[in-house]
Amino acid sequence: MDRIVPSGSDKQDGKPSTSGVGADTSRVSIESVSPSTPRGGPPSSLTPEPYYQDDLITLYHGDCRVVTAWLLADVLVTDPPYGYSHSSGGGPRGAASWRRTVIANDGDSSIRSWMLEAWGAGPALVFGSWKRPHPPAARAVLVWDKGGHRGMGDLSIPWKPNHEQIYVLGSGYIGERTSGVLAGHHLPPSEAAGRVHPHEKPVSLMGALIRKCPPGVIADPFAGSGSTLVAAKAEGRRAIGVELDERYCETAAKRLAQDVLFGGVA
Numbered sequence: 001m002d003r004i005v006p007s008g009s010d011k012q013d014g015k016p017s018t019s020g021v022g023a024d025t026s027r028v029s030i031e032s033v034s035p036s037t038p039r040g041g042p043p044s045s046l047t048p049e050p051y052y053q054d055d056l057i058t059l060y061h062g063d064c065r066v067v068t069a070w071l072l073a074d075v076l077v078t079d080p081p082y083g084y085s086h087s088s089g090g091g092p093r094g095a096a097s098w099r100r101t102v103i104a105n106d107g108d109s110s111i112r113s114w115m116l117e118a119w120g121a122g123p124a125l126v127f128g129s130w131k132r133p134h135p136p137a138a139r140a141v142l143v144w145d146k147g148g149h150r151g152m153g154d155l156s157i158p159w160k161p162n163h164e165q166i167y168v169l170g171s172g173y174i175g176e177r178t179s180g181v182l183a184g185h186h187l188p189p190s191e192a193a194g195r196v197h198p199h200e201k202p203v204s205l206m207g208a209l210i211r212k213c214p215p216g217v218i219a220d221p222f223a224g225s226g227s228t229l230v231a232a233k234a235e236g237r238r239a240i241g242v243e244l245d246e247r248y249c250e251t252a253a254k255r256l257a258q259d260v261l262f263g264g265v266a
């Protein structure tokens with residue numbers, strides 16, 4: 001089966017690096033590969049044209065189990081479906097366009113398990129919910145303190161669910177040893193105020209995570225509105241993303257293009 005893969009093998013694990021993703025097509029070649037992914041995932045297919053591409057970022061519209069180019073990256077930073085059919089209430093006034101919609105593949109955590117198995121032992125920062133078992137290979141859990149988040153949760157107890165978990169897997173992380181509770185990263189409170197995805201993560205939070213990642217290309221196979229990709233770009237890192245829902249691909253592409261045009265980060 002033909003698949004577009006980067007040439008060269010400059011990674012310690014001997015797998016080809018995706019340092020060539022993005023505009024640097026000089027390192028990209030078309031090879032004939034067996035119908036298994038480099039990391040042992042399921043059959044791959046012809047990689048589609050990128051939905052968005054610039055010097056650093058490549059975003060594909062598709063199913064990350066089929067569009068497997070992300071498996072060639074060096075570091076996984078991703079926010080997969082939570083795995084418990086979470087349905088957003090639509091914000092404080094319940095007015096968001098995604099009100100009562102469910103994220104694709106959110107019925108259980110099997111897609112996260114698939115992703116981690118396909119990824120293997122490489123470095124991975126993976127968002128998750130305490131309502132599902134943590135990945136067996138997790139070495140640590142970080143907590144995103146959402147601050148003033150007004151999540152409803154269980155109204156019969158006097159605490160708000162204003163936090164999320166981030167699992168740390170693999171090795172090679174860098175930087176100063178700081179608190180595992182990540183505070184001060186906020187989202188607009190509503191779609192009207194600028195929220196663009198029901199499960200959006202702050203770009204500043206993704207940037208803080210990325211700055212402690214080992215060098216190399218970042219993968220986000222569940223890119224959503226592109227927060228990881230926008231943060232990677234702001235940090236000058238190459239990144240490759242995949243998103244199933246075209247609505248969110250479009251949002252991500254707009255955020256990334258806006259960054260190109262205005263030099264800012266959405």
Ligand SMILES: C[S@@+](CC[C@H](N)C(=O)[O-])C[C@H]1O[C@@H](n2cnc3c(N)ncnc32)[C@H](O)[C@@H]1O
Pocket residue numbers: 062063064065079080081082103104105111197199200201202221222223224225226227228242243244245248
């Ligand atoms: C938790 S959200 C990610 C939100 C993202 N962190 C952001 O800031 O916008 C998970 C995303 O995974 C996407 N998704 C679900 N199944 C997928 C699949 N098989 N391949 C690619 N994307 C998928 C959903 O459409 C959703 O946008």
